[in-house]
Amino acid sequence: MSTPFDRIRRFLDDQQPPTPCLVVDVDTAADRYRALAAAFGPATRIQYAVKANPEPAVLRALRAEGASFDVASPAEIDLCLAAGARADTLSYGNTVKKPSAIAMAHAAGVREFACEATDDLENIARHAPGAEVSVRLLVDPPASVTPFGRKFGCAPDEAAALLVRAAELGLDPAGISFHVGSQQLDPAAWDGAIALAAKVATDAAARGARPRRLNVGGGLGVSYTDQAPPVTAYAAALRSALHAHFPGEAPALVLEPGRAVVAEAGLIRCEAVLVTRKSAMDPHRWVYLDIGRYNGLAETENEAIAYRFEPVGEHTPDDGPVIIAGPTCDGDDVLYQRTPYRLPLSLRSGDRLDILAAGAYTASYSSVAFNGIEPLRTYCISGGRLISAE
């Protein structure tokens, strides 16, 4: 069976671009979007989280599939519009924004803004009069692989008050939003948050503000070294939580996947620059790659995301334990020293490796030039052929 990784590998083997590089198969991103849309049904609005991978070719492919977009900044608005997205399919999901950013978004035609604080709400009323507002709720979900902590959202009482205040300010108190943490492998994690949102909705409705949408964020997991549940399991769990906690008229569901759309569409090819032992007695080898935390693998911080590595070419079946590190002179640029990884004993300096499912939260996180190392290059393919290179 042909997998997206096969198409990417064929491209890499043919073209041999310099490593490290990320190749994104935009057909796979479109496939994943379609699978989500099918699992959640036409009543669910799917807003792709642009931050996961803002490549123009990815945005164009998703726009063609009918996706909406979750944007974090004026620059992401520009990217989506340049990719042909209609402004009314964009949602300004960042609750931290300057008045100038709100005014820019409003002038561009963006109608919906996330909000979690009175100051921001008043800025929205001033610079985007009449806008739809989605109030972000602080929730306390089960742990995810990369949790949000308490950074975003406000307490339930505050959320209801903001919806009411939005209406008073002439804004449309359209929705409630929350996020249960990125790479959330437990489909039941949304249940408590949906219950809390239902309480806020009831409370706000009693005071005349009736949110009609429920934005349950992203967070759907993908398979790295761990196996993620299928999309259909998330859809079933969310549907059942919605029915349980909104026994009357349920709000329309909004989903903001990033990783679940684009991670499995990408593969990074890199090189083992150095394979060595610190001493003859060292039980494990240190494998230093030409990619690390500062040029694409930022999500290895605290070893959160454990990527799947596959050596390229022929190797012995025998393997041994390794510590995997990046190419900068920075002591923090070690990818995995606690997570047990094994690589072939035949691996040598100069050998190449593939990092699977690396399409999300990689290239856009790259540093501009830390240690003089350039940001991760991205090549986008469709139909197996190159359609863009940056």
Added chain:
Amino acid sequence: MSTPFDRIRRFLDDQQPPTPCLVVDVDTAADRYRALAAAFGPATRIQYAVKANPEPAVLRALRAEGASFDVASPAEIDLCLAAGARADTLSYGNTVKKPSAIAMAHAAGVREFACEATDDLENIARHAPGAEVSVRLLVDPPASVTPFGRKFGCAPDEAAALLVRAAELGLDPAGISFHVGSQQLDPAAWDGAIALAAKVATDAAARGARPRRLNVGGGLGVSYTDQAPPVTAYAAALRSALHAHFPGEAPALVLEPGRAVVAEAGLIRCEAVLVTRKSAMDPHRWVYLDIGRYNGLAETENEAIAYRFEPVGEHTPDDGPVIIAGPTCDGDDVLYQRTPYRLPLSLRSGDRLDILAAGAYTASYSSVAFNGIEPLRTYCISGGRLISAE
């Protein structure tokens, strides 16, 4: 008394560039270099760690002072040469490098390479025949603020063997190097490492390879919220350790400061985009800045570097506890939630703050465009006037 921060603030108040931005007073970087050179004396070679801040104006100012340079990649070699540095004042300090990088450095005239593994040594012999080699030793110093862990260096036996092998390969076994961790606030931290290096030097000399230089790395601390010892304290401690452990002819000292040269030359001006409480009962306010971990403050990871913040303009003397966070939609983009920070109760959304001693490891760490937020802009001033803007 006029401080470098006063000159920077005068520039910022006059010019009002958009925030966030970093302003580097290159005169201060030159001053700090001169203070180091005076404290360590003319026999010590000072190689500025370019990665700390690779701004061309900084490199030019240091070159004019007679500095040498520690480079981590071909791109950093190009930057130094473009700033007018002679190739023989560059040392390739990264032990992780491709054969193509070694060949490029050799062709550019770079003579010295750090090394910690046989594969790399053989690559150096092949692509930079006759080069000077400095073997990096894995040391176990007292904790520093941002320690190196075990990423770099090899065991003492291996280090001695590499020096011997370098000579056999026609290379010059010129030195031993190590690093005791960045922002190392204990001047005595070098003592054990110098003792270990003396053992390696004796061992290698007995086998015919006599290293004549000892590269003690960087790591000298600067004052953020904590006070760092004066440069003279580091110089005294290092001199005394050198005399104690090399009772005969001591090797020439090489120092690779980055932070100690450029941190206090820089100040970041930023804006509090949002100041809010999660609920009415929340004892602390959340202050969301327009700068965070992904556009300049990478060293706040694990709250390692605790920067000094000073609000701009008039504020009440009353203050209260705050959690400080960055502008992206990322849950990890929280700067300080355990480190106790207090800011004026009068601080409002839209107010500006200065981040002091922010010239090192900030702009060059910025992500290319995470969340569509542009990398931190740098303005360099000299004599109080703008000399470069990027």
